[in-house]
Amino acid sequence: MTKAPEFDFIIVGAGSAGCVLADRLTECGRFTVQVIEAGGSDQKFFIKMPMGYGLTFSDARVNWKYQAEPDPGLGNRIGYWPRGKVIGGSSSINAMAYMRGLPHDFDDWAKAGATGWDWKTVQETYEALETVVEADGTTCGSGPIVVSDLRNAMSPFSRHFLDAARDLNWPVLGDLNGSASPGQNQHPNEGMGYMRATVRNGRRWSAADVFLRRAIKRHNLSVVIGARVERILTKEKLATGVRYRVNGEIRETSARREVILSAGAIDSPKLLMLSGIGPAADLRTLGIDMVLDQPQVGQGLQDHLAVSHYYWAKEATLNSILGRRTGQFRAGVQYLLTRGGPLSVPVNQVSGYLRTSGALVPDVQVYCNPATYATLPDGAPLVDRDNGFLLCVQPCRPTSRGWITLRSADPAAAPRIQPNSLSTAEDQRTAVAASHLLQQLAQSPTLQRVTRARRDPDILEMDDDALLENFRQRAGTVFHASCTCRMGDGPDTSVTDNRLRVHGIGRLRVIDASAFPNVTSGNTNAPTMMLADRAARMVIEDNLGRSAVA
Numbered sequence: 001m002t003k004a005p006e007f008d009f010i011i012v013g014a015g016s017a018g019c020v021l022a023d024r025l026t027e028c029g030r031f032t033v034q035v036i037e038a039g040g041s042d043q044k045f046f047i048k049m050p051m052g053y054g055l056t057f058s059d060a061r062v063n064w065k066y067q068a069e070p071d072p073g074l075g076n077r078i079g080y081w082p083r084g085k086v087i088g089g090s091s092s093i094n095a096m097a098y099m100r101g102l103p104h105d106f107d108d109w110a111k112a113g114a115t116g117w118d119w120k121t122v123q124e125t126y127e128a129l130e131t132v133v134e135a136d137g138t139t140c141g142s143g144p145i146v147v148s149d150l151r152n153a154m155s156p157f158s159r160h161f162l163d164a165a166r167d168l169n170w171p172v173l174g175d176l177n178g179s180a181s182p183g184q185n186q187h188p189n190e191g192m193g194y195m196r197a198t199v200r201n202g203r204r205w206s207a208a209d210v211f212l213r214r215a216i217k218r219h220n221l222s223v224v225i226g227a228r229v230e231r232i233l234t235k236e237k238l239a240t241g242v243r244y245r246v247n248g249e250i251r252e253t254s255a256r257r258e259v260i261l262s263a264g265a266i267d268s269p270k271l272l273m274l275s276g277i278g279p280a281a282d283l284r285t286l287g288i289d290m291v292l293d294q295p296q297v298g299q300g301l302q303d304h305l306a307v308s309h310y311y312w313a314k315e316a317t318l319n320s321i322l323g324r325r326t327g328q329f330r331a332g333v334q335y336l337l338t339r340g341g342p343l344s345v346p347v348n349q350v351s352g353y354l355r356t357s358g359a360l361v362p363d364v365q366v367y368c369n370p371a372t373y374a375t376l377p378d379g380a381p382l383v384d385r386d387n388g389f390l391l392c393v394q395p396c397r398p399t400s401r402g403w404i405t406l407r408s409a410d411p412a413a414a415p416r417i418q419p420n421s422l423s424t425a426e427d428q429r430t431a432v433a434a435s436h437l438l439q440q441l442a443q444s445p446t447l448q449r450v451t452r453a454r455r456d457p458d459i460l461e462m463d464d465d466a467l468l469e470n471f472r473q474r475a476g477t478v479f480h481a482s483c484t485c486r487m488g489d490g491p492d493t494s495v496t497d498n499r500l501r502v503h504g505i506g507r508l509r510v511i512d513a514s515a516f517p518n519v520t521s522g523n524t525n526a527p528t529m530m531l532a533d534r535a536a537r538m539v540i541e542d543n544l545g546r547s548a549v550a
C-alpha cells in the first residue's frame with residue numbers, strides 16, 4: 001500500500017473556523033496544512049450576491065439540509081436545519097449578520113471553565129480582526145474581516161423600524177457591536193439599529209473570501225474538496241490522521257502534529273462518534289469500535305429559536321421588487337451593472353438587543369425585515385407580491401440543551417439532532433416575555449401608521465398562554481447550533497479544555513462553534529471566527545512555543 005501523504009496539521013472542514021485556521025497556521029511558513037472539505041467550490045453567483053441567501057438556503061449542492069428530530073417543546077415539529085456544505089461552510093450560505101455577542105456571554109464562557117475566554121480578552125481579538133466600513137465609506141480598524149454598514153442600500157421602509165423603537169423610548173444605536181453611552185436605566189448594548197454585515201462592495205465576504213483565498217496562494221496549504229472525512233485515525237489515544245472518501249475512493253492522510261475538527265456543531269461531534277470517541281453505550285450498540293468513552297460528545301447543544309409575525313404594509317417594501325418578475329429583473333440588472341441596489345444587502349435590515357421586563361441584561365434579539373415570504377415545500381422562500389414586513393424575536397441565552405447522536409455507523413447517514421427546545425421553565429418565560437416586546441413594537445404609532453393589516457396569527461390577540469403556544473407551534477431555529485463539543489474544565493462536563501484540546505486524546509482539537517460553552521446572545525458567525533483566530537494562536541504556541549506568536 002502506498003504511504004499516506006503527511007501534513008503537520010489536518011483541518012477537517014473549510015467553514016467559518018476552518019478558513020481562519022488554514023490562514024493562521026500557514027502564514028508563519030513553518031507548517032504544512034491540509035484542509036479537507038466535503039462540499040465544493042463557492043464560486044457561485046447566488047453565494048456571492050447577498051440576496052442569493054434565499055436560494056442557497058435550500059440548495060442541496062451547497063447545503064447539508066439536515067432535519068431535526070420531532071421536538072417535544074415545539075409540538076413535536078421537525079425543524080429544517082440548513083448548514084453550509086461548500087468552501088466557506090455556513091459563512092457561504094448565512095444571512096451575513098455580524099454580531100459579536102454580548103460581554104457577559106464570554107464572561108460566562110470563562111465561568112464555565114473556558115479560562116482566558118472572558119470578554120476583555122476576546123474583545124481585543126475582535127478589534128484586531130475587523131475593518132468596519134461606515135455608511136459614508138470611512139473605515140475604522142485594519143483587520144481582514146470587513147463589516148459594513150449598509151443602511152444606504154437598504155429598503156427605505158426599514159427606517160420605520162427605528163422610528164418605532166424611538167416611539168417606544170427604546171435606544172437607537174449607530175453600531176450594534178459598539179457600546180453606546182448608557183442612558184438612565186439603559187444597558188450599554190441595549191437598542192435597535194441597522195444590522196452590519198459581512199458584505200464587501202456588494203458581495204458576500206465569507207470566511208473563505210477573508211481567509212482561505214489568501215492562504216491558498218501559499219505553497220504550504222493543500223485543500224481537497226468534495227471529500228468527506230469518515231474517521232479520525234488514532235493510535236494509543238493519539239490522533240494520527242484521517243480517512244476520507246473522495247469520488248467514491250477511500251484515502252488517508254497522516255498528521256505529523258495534530259488533527260483539527262472544524263466540521264461545525266453537527267458534524268464535529270458526529271465525526272468524533274464515528275471515530276469511537278463518544279458515549280460508549282450508544283456507540284457499541286451501533287458496532288463502532290471504542291477509542292474513548294466520552295459521554296459529553298454531542299451533549300449540550302444550544303441554538304436560538306425565533307418567532308416571526310407578518311404584516312401587510314401601506315408603503316412599498318422589498319416585496320414590491322422581489323415579489324414581482326419585473327422588479328427582480330430590474331434589481332438584477334442594477335446589481336450586475338453596479339453591485340448595488342436591493343440585491344446587494346441582506347434581508348435582515350434592522351435588529352437589536354432588548355431587555356424584557358425585569359431583565360438586567362439584554363435577553364432578546366429583535367429582527368425587522370422589510371419583506372414577507374411563504375416557504376415552498378423544498379424550503380425555498382417565495383416572496384409575497386403585496387407589500388409586507390415582518391417582526392421577529394429571539395430569546396438570546398436559552399438554558400435548554402439538546403443533543404446530537406449517531407443514527408447509524410454509516411458515515412453518509414445524517415445524525416439525530418434533538419434540540420430539546422423550551423424544556424426549561426426559564427426558556428418558556430422568556431419566550432412569552434420576548435413576545436410581549438413584539439406586541440409593543442407592532443403597536444408603536446409608527447408601525448400602526450404603516451400597517452395595512454395584521455396577518456394571522458395576530459400576536460396582539462394573544463394572552464400569555466396563547467403566546468407560549470404560538471411560540472411552540474411557530475418558532476424555528478435561527479441556525480446558530482453550537483456547544484456540542486464544549487470547552488470546559490474536565491471530561492465530566494466538557495469535551496475539550498480551554499485550548500480546544502479533546503480531553504483524553506492527544507493531538508486532537510475541536511475548533512468551531514461546537515466548542516462554545518454557551519451560545520452567544522446574537523448571531524454566531526463572528527464569535528466562531530474570533531474563537532478560531534484565538535485558537536490558532538494556541539495551536540502555534542503549543543507547537544512552537546510562546547515566542548512564535550509574540
Ligand SMILES: Cc1cc2nc3c(=O)[nH]c(=O)nc-3n(C[C@H](O)[C@H](O)[C@H](O)COP(=O)(O)OP(=O)(O)OC[C@H]3O[C@@H](n4cnc5c(N)ncnc54)[C@H](O)[C@@H]3O)c2cc1C
Pocket residue numbers: 012013014015016017018036037038039057082083084085086087088089090091093094095096097098099227228229230262263264265267268271478479480481512513514523524525526528
Ligand atoms: C442558513 C444560515 C443562516 C445563518 N445566518 C447567520 C448570520 O446572518 N450571521 C451569523 O453570525 N451567523 C449566521 N449563521 C450561523 C453561522 O454561519 C455559523 O454559526 C458558523 O458559520 C459556524 O461555523 P463553523 O466553522 O462552526 O461551521 P461551518 O461554517 O458550518 O463549517 C463546517 C464545514 O465543515 C464541512 N464538513 C462537515 N462535515 C465534514 C466532513 N465529515 N468532512 C469534511 N468536511 C466536513 C462542512 O461542509 C462545512 O464546510 C447562519 C447559519 C445558517 C446555516
